[in-house]
Amino acid sequence: MNPTVKKTRALFLDRDGVINVDKGYVYQFEQFDFVDGIFELLLRFQKAGYLPVVVTNQSGIARGMYEVSDFKHLMNKVQEVFTSKGIVDVPVYFCPHHPDQGDGKFTVECQCRKPKAGMFYDAVAELNIDVENSIMIGDSWRDIVAAQTASVSKHYFLRGKPIPQNADMTNVDIVEGLNEIQP
Template sequence: MKNKALFLDRDGIINEDKAYVYRKEDIDFVEGIFDVIRTFVSKGFMPVIVTNQSGIGRGLYSEADFAALSRWMQSQFDSAGLPAIPVYYCPHHPTEGIGQYRQQCDCRKPEPGMLLTAIAEHHIDASRSFMIGDSWRDIQAADAAGVGHKIFVSPGDNENSQPIDNVTHVNTVSHILSTDVIA
């Protein structure tokens, strides 16, 4: 049987989006995110982080800096009793990237590459999986990868009127637990 996944954007969903975060000193976890992950895990979902990290491509921080922060974040997940969470990231930017990072790729959301790689590597049933994102790019990538359920977290109205099936709109991450999406 294939696994069910909870795909999570990082900046704005797991941690506050402060633009180009790469140091643990700059991480503030979003209120309620550990409870959301814990609830999905208790229902058999495997959490997976999928994140655009154009700060690498722009030369603002290195892949080593990103890896170090990811290890530290995992230690925080461990301390909260959460499982190991694989991280997929895209360091590219089509216009602002430097050197090898300046490219149009299939991994930068809204392209589905990161999700498709995770789906293949972890034997995930995309149709039974969820994506939680705070950008319409997250939702588009999930839709293109065949993810069955999308949760768009935004403090305001839908930023795009493009219809995509199975999108739940909530105002904050903590509101996810008050919906019936994973009942």
């Protein structure tokens, strides 16, 4: 890669629990309820020069609950809403795998399922991301661990799910809602 090409700062976001209300295995637009403040958050960061990037585990695919095509169709609908609000095209990286749930080609141990950092590494390489000046917002500790492994510099954890006792809290802010997060 050309070192003179300017890298892009990313705002990495988990999907379920950050972009939409986590109802478990959401794959139809009719089930998709946006989290309060998500549009304002994306616009704030976009204006500050960050590219929003979704990184999401989707084990419902491995479990046979829905297909990759269902997930992609839903995310196309989500992008239509984003576009109508003035939000740029948001790249989506997803892991369809589960190490032991399901019965098929997606039931494997992989490098992309968070807390592993494969989705981040792919995004950094493909989108020319300045990972050291990027941010992660997650609602599960595995989101934070994956971002830390990928050297994302700042992390916001949406309060709700437990934090492990031995958790590395370096550069992690715990927040109640998206309105607390600023570029």
